[in-house]
Amino acid sequence: MEKIDIITGTTAAAMAAKLSNVEVIAAYPITPQSHCVEALAKYVADGELDAEFVKVESEHSAMATCIGASATGVRTFTATASQGLALMHEMLYIASGMRLPIVMLNTNRALSAPINIWCDQQDSIAERDSGWIQIYAEDNQETLDSVVQAFKIAEDEEVLLPVMVNIDGFILTHTVEPVAIPDEEKVREYLGIYEPKHAYLDPDRPITQGPVGVPECYMETRKDLNDAIEGSREVIKRVNEEYYKLFNRKYGNGLVEGYNLEDADTVLVAMGSVCGTIKYVINELKEKGKNVGLLRIRTYRPFPKEDVVEMLKDANNVAVLDKNISLGFNMGALGIDVSSVLKNKKVCNYIVGLGGRDITPQDIEEIISHVEGAKDGETKWINLKE
Amino acid sequence: MVTIAAIIYEPGSTNKNKTGSWRTFRPILDNKKCIKCENCYIFCPEGTIYEDKNGDFKINYDYCKGCLICVNECPVNALTSTREEK
C-alpha cells in the first residue's frame, strides 16, 4: 500500500532504487549525494534490499562496475554529483555506447574551481552529449517517481539507454518534504526483472561486447544511438501515462510540463527545483491580475523540440533560465537550445543560481520584468554582487 | 547492418580471416621425427597446430603466420622452415 513519509530527495531516490529491486549498486560517496548511497547501504545492511553493493574506490570505477554488472544482465544503480560525474565522463559514453540501461541519480552541484559543493546544473549539462537520457525533477516526489520510471524507460527494448535523474543539490537533496511511497510489490510487478536480449556476459551464449568499432561500423552505431534517444521521447511519454494509471502521478507529458501557459504573453523556461519558485511567483502575479507562464523542461535529452515550439507558439517574451553557463558563448545550454528551435521569437537568457546562489521570488520577478522590456537575444546574469 | 552496440554475436569469428597469407617462411612438420612433446602445439600464438584423428600434429596453413616459434622450440628438429613460395 502506498504510504506517505517525509523524506529528503536523496532518500526518495534510494527508496526508488530499492522499490525497483536493483541487483547491483556501485557507488562512491560525494556531497550532496552521499545520503543516497548511505540509505542504500543501510537497506542492504538491514536485509531490506537483497542487492550487491560494491563500495568502489572512485566514481570512474562506480560507472565501470555498473557497466560490468549491466553487461552481465542485471539491474544496476549508482549515484553521483559534480566532480564525481566529471570523473565518470569517459565511462558515461561507454555505458550509452554499449546500450546498457544503467540508472543514475545525479545531485546537481557546481564544478570546481573554485571548489563549491552547492547547487547548479553545470555538471550534468557538461554530459549533455553523452547519450544518456537526462530527467530533471522538480521535487522529492518527482525524484522518487522519476527513478522508478527511469528503469522502465532505460530497459525498454526500443530504448536501451542509460538514464540520469538529476535533482538539485541541497535544495532537494537536503530538504525533507512529504513523499508518497508506492507499494513495493506494485513497483516490482510494474518493472519486472531485467533480462537483456542484447547484452549479456553468459558462457552459454558467448558474445563480444565493446569491440573495436572500425570506421566501417562506428558511424552506424552512433546513428543507432541517436535514433534510440530520439525515439525514446515516445517511450518516456508512454511511461509517464502508464505510471499515472498505476500510481496516479504524472509530470506533464513526461518531456515537458506547462504551467499557466494559456494567455501568457511572457513565459519562463527552466529545469529542476527552481520551477517550484517560478510557479509560486506565477501564482502571486496571477492574484494581482498578471498572467505569466512556465514551460518546465523535464527531459533535457532527448530535448523536447516539438513541444517547445508548440507550447510557446503564443508567447512573445521567452525567458530561459540556466543554472549553467557555456563559457565563451555567454549563454546557458538551455538558452542556446531553446533559441535554436524558436524562430522569429524573442528569447532572452538568464544565468541564475550558479554555485548555490539562492534564487528568490524577487529574482524571478526581475527576470519577468526584464524580458518584457528586453530585446531579443539578451543574456543577463541575475543577482550578481557588485 | 551493424548490430546493436556493435556487439559480436559470433564467437571466434576471426577464423574468417586467413592469416596464412602473412607468411614469409613456412614451417614443415615431419611427423616421423615428432615425439609429441606438444611444444609446438602449446607455444603457437595462433593455435594453428592441431592433433589429427591419428594423434599426429598438423599445421593449419590457413592461419600460420610463419613466426617459426614451433621450429625454434622443437627439441628434435621435427620442424624445419622453408621460404614460402607464392
Place this chain on the structure above:
Amino acid sequence: MMDKKQFPREEYFAPGHRGCAGCGASIVARMALKTTGRDTIVVNSTSCLEVFTTPYPESAWRVPWIHTAFECGGAVASGIERAIKALKKRGKYKDRKLVVMPIIGDGGTADIGFQALSGALERGHDIVYIMYDNEAYMNTGVQRSSSTPLFASATTAPAGKVSKGEDNPKKDMAMIAAAHGIPYVATACISYPEDFMRKVKKASDIEGPTFIHVLQPCTIGWGYSTENTIKIGRLAVETGLFPLYEIENGEFKITYKPAKRKPLKEYIRMQKRYRHLTDEDIEILQKHIDEKCRLLGLE
C-alpha cells in the same frame, strides 16, 4: 602437476586474429583459456590484445568477453563478479563456478588501471587477474610504462647521447598485489606453460581475488625476430631476471629454480631495446639481479 602430454585441446582463442607473428600476448590468452575453459568471462582493458582480437565484426574470443576503457579492468570485473552473484540468487548458473578473468596489460594494470586494480583486490572479488607484461605500451608504439625495466629503450624513454633509456627500475606489481593480503599471487612466464597454467588453475579454484603477473616477450617492442619469443622468455627466467614464484596465503615459494643462473648478457644481447648498452651497463643490471636473487633465495 599438469601432464605435459595433456594440454587441453579446446581452443577458446580463435585463429585469424591480427596479432603479430610470434605474439606473446596471444600465447597468454590461449594458455589461460585452455586452463579455465568455457565457463570463463574475459575482461580486457584497452590494449594490443583487445585491439587485434576484436575488430568489428570479428572476434577471436569463444568465451564471453568485454572491453570498456583503459583504466578500469578491475572495476568492470568487480561488476561482473557481483552480477553473477546476483544472478545466482535468481537461480542462474546453479552449482557452476564462473571464472571472471581480467587479462590486462602492464600499462592497464601498473599505471592507468592501478587504482581500479587495487580497489578490486581490496574488496575481495572472486577474480583471476592476469597482468600480461610486455614491459611497455606496445599497442601504441612502445612507450615506456612503469613496468619497463631499467635501461630499456622505449619511444618515450629513448636511449640517446645522454640517456641510457628508461631510468627507473621496473615496478614490482606481484609484490604490490601481495601487499593487499589476497589469497594468491604468482609470477609466470609463457615459456613455462605447465607452471603458468598450473598457477591459473590454482587461482581459478581459489575463492577471492588472485593475481598472476605473466611475462610475455614482444617481438616488436623488444626487438627480436619472431621465432625467439619463447626463448627470450626462458632466458628472463634462467638469468634470474624474472623469478617464478607464488605467494599462497602469505607463504612465498619459488616455483622454478634454474640449475645455474645464466649471465644476463645473453638475454640483453638478443634484444634491440638494449643494444645501446655497454658491458659496464650490463654489469650494473647484473648486480641488480644478483641482489634481488639473493633476497629471494635464488642464488
Place this chain on the structure above:
Amino acid sequence: MIEIRFHGRGGQGAVTAAQILATSAFYDGKYSQGFPFFGVERRGAPVMAFTRIDDKKIILRSQIYNPDYVVVQDAGLLSAVNVVEGLKKDGTVVVNTTEEDMDLGFKTYTIDATGIALDILGVPIVNTTMLGAFIGATDIVSIDSVKKAILNTFKGKLGEKNAKAAEVAYNTIKNKE
C-alpha cells in the same frame, strides 16, 4: 504559509529540529518543508535551519529571509548573529536562556532549555526541548504530533526522553502564560 528559522550551533541538532517540526506539521495534516542553511559549518559553528508549513503543497524553493518565527537554541549566539534579521514585524522569538526576560524588539519567549535537557537527557542538546518550548509559545502544530515525530526520529529510550523533554518545555511555557 508559515516560515520558521532555527539558530543553533553545529552539532546541536538545529537541522533535525527543523525536520522534526516539518514532520509534526505533516502529522497534523499540513504540508511542510524542512531544510538546512547550506553551509560548510562544522561542529560548534553558528548554523541555521528552516521549516515551512502550509495548508497547500509548498512549491517555493528559496531560502527563508523573512521568517514568522525564530528559534534560538543557544543564547550565546545573540552576540554573534543577528537572530532577528528579516523577522516579520509581528514575529515571535523563542530563546534558550536562563534570563527571565529579554528584549529583542519582538515578542520574545525565554526558557532554560539547557537546564531541562540536562535534567532529562543528561546532555546539553536542546533541539527537542526548544521545539517543545516553541510549540508551547506558538501552537503552530500540536504537541502530540511533535512527540510522535520525535519518537519516529529517535528510536527507543532516546526517543522517549526527547519526547519528554519537549513536553516539559511545552508545559513550562504554557504555565508562564
